[in-house]
Amino acid sequence: MSEERSLNFIEEIVEEDIRNGKNGGRVHTRFPPEPNGYLHIGHAKSICLNFGLALKYNGKTNLRFDDTNPETEETEYVESIKEDVKWLGFNWDNELYASNYFDQLYEFATNLIKKGLAYVDDSSPDEIAAQKGTPTEPGTPSPYRERSIEENLSLFAEMREGKYPDGAKVLRAKIDLASPNMHMRDPIMYRIRHAKHHRTGNKWCIYPMYDFAHGQSDSIEGITHSICTLEFIPHRALYDWFIDQLEIFPSRQYEFARLNMTYTVMSKRKLLQLVNEGFVTGWDDPRMPTISGLRRRGFTPASIRDFCDRIGVAKRENIIDVSLLEFCVREDLNKTAWRRMAVLDPIKLVITNYEGEGELLHGENNPEVEGGEGSRDIPFSKELWIEREDFMENPPKKFFRLGPGLMVRLKHAYIVKCEDFVKDEQGNIIEVRCTYIPESKSGQDTSGINVKGTIHWVSVPHAATAEVRVYDRLFRSEDPAGEDRDFKELINPESLQIIPKVFMEPDLATAQPGRGYQFIRKGYFTLDKDSTTENLVFNRTVTLKDTWAKEVKKG
C-alpha cells in the first residue's frame, strides 16, 4: 500500500550509481558518531538516512565511532549511542571504531611522507594559523616545510614514541598554501596528545585529525556513500585528495542539511552546557531533544522514524516546526495508547441522588482498534473528582461542560445535571453538586437526552494518586541559537511543572513502563524512570490537539 514517493537527492545518486554498476552495485553506508555526547533528534535524521538507504537498496550500514579525540570521548557515550540506535529500530552490520585503524592510519601517513606529501612542523598553533593566510590572501610556507623525507620519517616516528610534549610538533599534509579552499592549505594530519584513549589506552600519544581519519576509515571499510552534513562540503576536496594520494578505495562523500527544529537547540556543545550547568537534570531530561530524552518523555521509535521520513532530505538550510514532531507522536500514540482517566486539577463533584456503595463500569482500552484491545473496570461512586476547568460559574455560550443548570455526560457513566456549587472563603469553587439520570448509563441509555459535552472523572474513594510532570518547550524563542542573546537566557522558566498529587483511576496503579497512555482529554503520558510502586510518576509526552483552547484564546 506504500504510495509512490519521490526520491531525495541522495537516493537519486545511489540509484544512479547502481544503474551504472558503480562498486558492483554495492551500497554501504555508515553512521559515524563521535562518542562525546548523547545522540539527538538531528542524529536520528542521519541514522534514518544511512540505515534507511541500506534497507532500501539491500546494502549494509556500519556503526563507526569517530573516536580520534581522547580528551572529550568516553565509554559512557559509546554505550548510550548504541542503545539509542537500537531503540530507534536499526541494526548495524559492524560495530567499528576509527581507533581500530590507528596502526593503518600511521602507515598511511608514513606513505605520504615518503611521497613527499607530508612533513613534520614545529610551528606553534598561532604560527600555523598565521601561515594559513586568510580567505582572501594566500598562506605562507612554514620554515619546516622543506624538511627531507628522511628527517620527516624519523621525526614522525619520534612523535609516536613520545619524545615530544603535547603541541610541540604536528604532521602536516603538503598541498597548496594558495588554495582558495582553506582546508587545502597544508592541513594538520596528526597532533601530539599524551592522553589516555577510552579504547587504545596509552598505546598512542599521537592522534589523527578528523580529516586524516574519517575518509580513510570509510575507505578501509569499503563505504560507498559517506553521508555527512553541509559544513563538511569544504572538506570534500581534502577527503578526495587523501584517497587519491593514498590510492585506496574511493569512498565518496555527500552532504545534506542537518535538522534544525523550532524552540530547540541542537548542538552537542549547547546541550552539554544545559546538562553541566544544571538547566536540565541530565542528557535524558524529558525536555531535551536527545533520543534518550524523547524516549523518557514517551516518544515512540515509530513516531521518530516517521518524523524523519516526513522532513525530507535536501541541501537547503531548514528549521522544522516542532509541531510536526508532535503531530507524529500523537498520530502514533492515538493508535496505540490505552485510554485512562486522570484528574490533574481536581474539584469535587457530588451526586446528590446517587444511592448505594457504587458500581463498576467498563471502558475499552483503545477505541481506535477493533475490539478495543480489551477493557478495564472503572469504579464509580457518589463522590467524584473532576477537572476544575470543566466547571464555570458563568459559562460562555459554547461551553459544553458544567455550570449552573448545565448537563454533561461523565465518560463511560451517566449524564449529570449541575444543581448547585460550593465556594470556600476565598471564593474558589470547591464542590459541584449534581443529580444524575439513572436511565442514562453508558451503553444502555434510554433517557433520550442528548448532551454536547463529555468529561472525565475519577471516583474519590477509589482514586490512585501519582506525581505528574508536565513539560512545555524548553525555550521561549523559536530559534534560540540564532538570536543575539545567550541561548540560556531564552530558557522557558515554565518548561517543567510538577503536579505532586494527581487523582487517577485505580487501574493506572499497575501501569506498565514503556507503554503510552492517553489520559482522556488531557494528553499522552508515560511512566517516568523515577516511578516506583509506592510513588508513581508520569511524564506528559504531548497534549492532545486542543481546539477549545484556541477558541478560548480568540475570546
Next chain:
RNA sequence: UGCCCGAUAGUAUAAAGGUAGUACAACUGAUUUUGGUUCAGUUUGUCUAGGUUCGAAUCCUGGUCGGGCAACCA
C-alpha cells in the same frame, strides 16, 4: 574583497522543459460518549532582471538575499 553551498505557501518537501503537488500549521464545516480521532473543504508559493524556447520553478547570464569556510574539534 576570495572560494563554496543554497533560494518553490507560515514551515518543510515534490514537480528531471509541458496542469505548481503533498505534509504540518492556520481557517470552515460534518461526525463523535475524548472540544481527541475521522471525514469534507478553504486560504497561502516558484528571490529578482534579462535571455534561450511554441512553452521555464526547471536551461543560460547578471543581480539580490541567506548560510558556510582561516580549531593541534568532529
